[in-house]
Amino acid sequence: MSEAWEPRIVAFFCNWCTYTAADLAGVSRLKYAPNLRTIRVMCSGRVDPQFVLEAFARGADGVLIGGCHPGDCHYISGNYKCLRRFKMLRRLVRDMGIEEGRLRLEWIAASEGEKLKNVVNEMVAHVRALGPLRLNQKFAEWDEEMNQLEHAVGEAQKAKEPVHA
Amino acid sequence: MPEKPKIAFYWCASCGGCEESVVDLAENILDVVAAVDIVFWPVAMDFKVSDVEAMPDGSIAATMINGAIRTSEQEEMARLLRRKSKYLIAYGACAQLGGLPALANQFPREQIMKFVYEESPTVDNPARIRPQTKFAEDGRVATLPEFRNVVRTLDQVVEVDYYLPGCAPTPKLLAKAVEALLTGDLPPKGSVLAPDVALCEECPRKDSKPTEVAFKEFKRPHLTALDPTLCFLAQGVVCMGVATRGGCEAQCVRGHMPCTGCFGPTSRVRDQGAKVLSSLSANVAAEDEHGIEKTLAGIPDPVGTFYRYGLAASLLRRKVSLR
Numbered sequence: 001m002s003e004a005w006e007p008r009i010v011a012f013f014c015n016w017c018t019y020t021a022a023d024l025a026g027v028s029r030l031k032y033a034p035n036l037r038t039i040r041v042m043c044s045g046r047v048d049p050q051f052v053l054e055a056f057a058r059g060a061d062g063v064l065i066g067g068c069h070p071g072d073c074h075y076i077s078g079n080y081k082c083l084r085r086f087k088m089l090r091r092l093v094r095d096m097g098i099e100e101g102r103l104r105l106e107w108i109a110a111s112e113g114e115k116l117k118n119v120v121n122e123m124v125a126h127v128r129a130l131g132p133l134r135l136n137q138k139f140a141e142w143d144e145e146m147n148q149l150e151h152a153v154g155e156a157q158k159a160k161e162p163v164h165a
Numbered sequence: 166m167p168e169k170p171k172i173a174f175y176w177c178a179s180c181g182g183c184e185e186s187v188v189d190l191a192e193n194i195l196d197v198v199a200a201v202d203i204v205f206w207p208v209a210m211d212f213k214v215s216d217v218e219a220m221p222d223g224s225i226a227a228t229m230i231n232g233a234i235r236t237s238e239q240e241e242m243a244r245l246l247r248r249k250s251k252y253l254i255a256y257g258a259c260a261q262l263g264g265l266p267a268l269a270n271q272f273p274r275e276q277i278m279k280f281v282y283e284e285s286p287t288v289d290n291p292a293r294i295r296p297q298t299k300f301a302e303d304g305r306v307a308t309l310p311e312f313r314n315v316v317r318t319l320d321q322v323v324e325v326d327y328y329l330p331g332c333a334p335t336p337k338l339l340a341k342a343v344e345a346l347l348t349g350d351l352p353p354k355g356s357v358l359a360p361d362v363a364l365c366e367e368c369p370r371k372d373s374k375p376t377e378v379a380f381k382e383f384k385r386p387h388l389t390a391l392d393p394t395l396c397f398l399a400q401g402v403v404c405m406g407v408a409t410r411g412g413c414e415a416q417c418v419r420g421h422m423p424c425t426g427c428f429g430p431t432s433r434v435r436d437q438g439a440k441v442l443s444s445l446s447a448n449v450a451a452e453d454e455h456g457i458e459k460t461l462a463g464i465p466d467p468v469g470t471f472y473r474y475g476l477a478a479s480l481l482r483r484k485v486s487l488r
Contacts, residue, residue, distance in 0.1 A: 045447075049439040053480040070452070081447040084457050088446040092438075092467040095271070097485035139482065142315050146322065149237050149311075 007127040009062040010055040011038045011120075012047045016074040017110050018066030024113035032117040033124035036064070044068070044105075045078025049089045052103065056093075059136040062102040062127040064120070069107040079107070101126045102133065170226035170347065173205035173217070174256075175246055177239040178266040178316065179232030183257040184208045186333035190340060197343055201226070205246075214242070217249055225249050227346050229256040229329070233266040233477060234317040238310035247323040252346065254358075258332040258427045260319040261357075262437075263477020265332075267316040270476050270483035271468060274314050318477045328357040332427035332474060335413055359412030361432050364424050367411045370396045379450035383463030386423060397423040398448075403470060408440040427474050436480045438471035 013019040019040045025032065037060075041047060044067025052063045065086065067079040086105045093103050106119050176184060188209075190197060204225060205212045228250040234240055247253050258264040269277060282288065282295050300307045319325050329342055342358045345351050352358070365371055374396040384391075384401045391397075397404035397418070404423035406415070410431050417424055430437035445464075451457045464470055472479055 049443045050434075050436045050480065053436055053439050057480040057482075080452050083454070084446045084449045084451075084461070085443055087454070087457050088442050088461050088464070088467060089439075091461075092442060092471070095468045095484075096481050098481075133485070135481070135485065138485065142483070143321075145311075145313055145315075146240060149240055 005132050007035045007061045007124055007132075008037065008059065009035050009064055009120075009123060009127060010060040011036045011064040011066065012041050012044070012051065013038055013066040014044045014046075014068060014074075014079075015040055015042050017068035017072065018044075018106075018108040018116065020110035021066075021108045021112050021116045024110065025116050028113050030113055030117045032120045035124045035127075036120060043073065043075050043078035044082035045073070045075065045080075047082055047085075049085055049092075052089060052093075056098060056102075056133065057135050057139075059134060061130075061133045062104070062123060064123055065105045066108050066116070066119075067105070069109055072109065098133065099130050101130060169200065169202040171204045171224065172201045172343075173203070173225050173228040173246060173250065174208070175205065175228065175230045175242055176208060177230060177232030177243070177260070177319075178235040179257065179259045179264070181208070182333040183231035183259075186257075186331075186336060186339065189336045191336070193336070193340055197340075200347055201343070214245070217245060220249050222248050223251055225251065227252040227254060229254045230319055231256040231260050231333075233259040233263050234319060234322045235266060235269075235313055236310040237313065240313075240322055241310075243319060243323045252326040253319075253323065254342070255319040255325045255328045257334055258330060258429065258474040261328045261330055261478070262429050262475040263316055263318050264427075264474050267318075267475075267477035268469060268473070270316050272484070273486060274312060278312070315483055316477050321477070326354050327351075328429075330357055330359050330410060330428040331413060335416075337414075338412060357410065357429070357432070359410055359428060362411050363431060364406035364409045364411045364413070364415060364418075364428070368396075368406055368415045368418055370394065370418060373399060375399050378448040380445070380448055380460055381450050382460055391421070393421050403445060403464060405437075405441050405471075405473075407444050408434060408437055425473050426471075429475060429478070437475045438468075438479055441471045442467065 013022060022038065044065055047065050055063050065082065067082050068074065070079060073079040090100065090103055094100050104123055108116050108119065174187065203210060205217050228246045230243060230246060234243060255261045259266055278295060282290055283293055296309055298309050298311055329338060338359055365374060378398045380401055382401055383403060386402055391400055402423050405426035406424035408430060409424055409426045410428040413428055426437060430440065434440045446461060449457055449460045451460050
């Protein structure tokens with residue numbers, strides 16, 4: 001790991017508003033931080049909390065969910081479902097020791113390319129200040145304590161081997 | 166005479182309820198004993214670890230291990246029994262998912278040790294003595310296993326062939342599993358030996374489950390007079406049956422208590438807690454931020470509620486230590 005660390009943010013954007021806003025930001029040649037890995041979903045209501053946890057578990061430093069403003073959901077109520085899940089998920093994630101700023105929900109309409117730019121820049125700056133999360137590496141570090149035993153038992157086994165040979 | 170298949174039982178970090186569930190086979194246990202040879206069962210029979218070590222590798226037909234893995238001794242036994250057994254079965258919620266012991270994954274080891282040996286109100290230990298892994302006196306050395314930083318599921322330590330879910334598994338499921346082992350009629354490796362449907366499917370209150378659940382508040386079962394025939398969700402009580410595997414025949418619901426999730430997720434779900442959270446939260450009635458937060462405040466401990474049995478097996482596994 002000689003490369004300098006850059007925040008990696010997984011973004012779940014809804015097809016009808018936020019993803020379109022990201023398109024608009026691109027077409028309008030707005031510049032914003034290149035730290036997003038964007039995943040397009042049909043609706044923010046499709047964002048299963050498992051997706052968010054898995055993103056963290058696989059090494060994301062932050063997760064951003066983008067959906068239509070309340071009242072504007074293409075599927076009428078998907079964004080409300082997303083908001084309710086988010087409120088609970090944010091508490092759970094915080095209780096599990098992940099800083100609050102790493103998980104964010106924003107309503108960004110198709111016309112709000114400028115807002116998208118600002119939200120992304122803000123979040124990247126915030127996560128940068130928090131530093132790396134690197135859960136995938138932490139898992140390996142946690143399990144290091146088992147490897148020593150595996151080694152010791154292996155050695156002891158070798159010493160005893162002739163018994164079954 | 167052909168040799169009877171050899172079976173072993175072992176326990177790790179667990180309460181003993183799983184051992185009890187084996188005895189709960191009642192008179193059927195005699196059929197089991199007639200069909201198999203129990204070669205290792207520390208809770209009930211006098212065998213030593215050296216007896217197991219002396220067996221050829223793979224010579225035990227099946228070993229059922231219950232309990233989560235917290236100490237180096239449990240790790241060592243899990244590895245030994247894995248090597249000696251053809252099939253290794255994670256028996257019960259703790260071995261499969263971490264179970265209640267895995268709730269300790271919310272706290273650092275030091276905090277646990279400090280509380281248990283110094284701060285607990287029932288402890289009198291002014292010298293603040295803590296257990297040591299090694300102690301020598303008069304040339305004799307006593308050792309204790311290492312207490313790990315993380316509570317693990319059995320399959321996070323060794324390869325597991327099958328899972329018998331539950332806190333504890335029901336005698337019916339155990340009898341079925343033993344029969345499957347004896348006849349060789351086994352599902353694909355890695356299967357959970359229980360039906361792959363949500364508990365709601367076999368719930369006696371299924372018919373009263375509303376198509377559109379809308380929580381106005383969450384009620385605690387011990388603080389509320391509840392209708393013994395109506396779906397718990399319709400009464401605003403957290404019931405994890407929606408995201409929990411069936412197979413227990415809804416014993417808790419029949420006893421007028423909501424499901425707390427001990428059978429773990431179905432095969433379509435990776436993280437049971439996240440799925441329950443998703444289902445319950447999405448069905449809150451309120452649409453404004455304040456109203457949603459107020460309703461959700463009725464679940465004061467999300468980790469303890471949604472991951473009651475599944476924290477070690479969850480996507481995040483344990484609390485990330487804060488800097």
